[in-house]
Every structure is written in C-alpha cells, then in structure tokens.
Amino acid sequence: MEKEKVPVRLMIQRAKEALGFSYAPYSDFRVAASLLTTGGTVYTGCNIENAAYSPGNCAERTAIFKAVSEGERDFAAICIVNEDQKGGHGLCPPCGMCRQVMMEFCRPEEFFIILAADEDHYEIYTLEELFPLGFGSGNLKE
Template identity: 50%
Template sequence: MDPRELILSAIAAREYSYCPYSGFAVGAALLGESGKIYGGCNIESCSYSPTNCAERTALYKAVSEGERRFLALAVVGGKQRGALQETAPCGVCRQMLYEFCPPGMPVFLAVSETDYTKTTLGELLPRGFAPDMLD
C-alpha cells in the first residue's frame, strides 16, 4: 500500500486541530476496509480531561458511520506553526484502535508524505487487551 494519500489526508485533517492550550496540532487518517479515509484532529478542552486525540476522532467518526474494520492509519503532529515531527498515538488511542484494528495493521508516523516511519499497531501496543479476551 502506498501511504502517501493517507498521510496527505492526515496533514489536511491537522489543519482543523483545536489546540489553544498545548499548541500541538495532530492529524490522523484511518483507512477503512470500504476504502474510505476518515480524518480526525485533536480537540482540546480548557479542563483537559475531555480533550480528544486525532486518532480517536478519526476512529469515532468511522465507527459512527458504520465502519468496523480498518486497513491502515497515518498520524502527523507538531507545534501549530512548526515543522511536523514524528508523533505516535497515546496509550488510550492505541487501546481504542486495538478494539477495531488487527495488530498487524500498518501505522505510518509521518513528517511528510515521503518521510515516515512504518510500524504496526501490535508493535505500538504489544500484548494488547483485545475484545476476544472477554469470550
């Protein structure tokens, strides 16, 4: 899979970031099994706790529209007016992604459409807690 389109979608989603407190803007793009790309940005709150990360915003958009299986994720981040820097999902996002995504799903941590690190969800969350563990 060529990740450039996914990374460009994450960069575009980052433009909508609402991050007046941290100044750290994040964009994510999640590729559904349907072929649709779901973009998300981080949305901060002055009370911090209700803040939502870009990865969960993209995931929640997708799930709320009926998508349940995913093929890849791209994440970009950095200070609002600064250059992008490699940014990985937080622990909460990794766990939420593990709910819907296979451990082998590629995750692209990008600083541009051609400069990125490819990893997997399983590498980001080894020995993750999966829904089938509750059976």
C-alpha cells in the same frame, strides 16, 4: 491489506489537510490523522482540546469514532501527523488510550500505523509492534 498496497502518500496528504482543523489553543501541539478502511474510504480526525484538559480527544480517536459512527468497522491503516509549537513536524506515535481504541476495532497484526513527518519521512508499524500484549475482546472470552 498488504503493507505495500497502503496508499501512504495519499494518507499523509489527507492527514496534513486535517491539521488545519485542529483545536489546540492550550498546548499549541496540533495532531491529525487519516484512517483507511479496508474498503478504501478515508476518514480524517484532529485533536480537540478542552480547558478542563481531560474532556479533550486525540486525532486518532476522532477519526476512528467518526468512522464507527457511520457504520465502518474494518480498518487497514491510520496515518498520524503533527505540528509542534514551533511549526515543526516530527514522528508522533499514538498515545496509550488511542492504541487501546485501535485494539478494539483493528487486527493488531494486520493494522498499519504510519507515523509521518512528511511524504518523504515516515515509518510504518503494525499495531502489534506498538502495542504488544494489548488487551482486547479476546481477553474477555473463555
């Protein structure tokens, strides 16, 4: 999919809707994501914290795992939104673990990552830009 054809506003709206499902009682830092398949389906996810901290899951991985668990494997873009402890919205890039999961299922030079504060304030990157020299399945093949 070409960058200009990504339905950015729709993805931001869907991600913002998913913020309401975030479970972040410890950090009060809510994150949500919307994931666009190459077929046009949108999956959403939110961050889910845990009192033990490490069993928690990021919004991006939640969306990807939901899609993969339903048979999807071809992704065009993901949009990430957040709300901080004071109710503010800024640009929230994916953590390293989420970038690694994206690397497993996406073509780095073709997969777009939208970091959005709102419908008018966002930036778009490719996975390759945010995860240069990423480790993927190609590194395991001779």
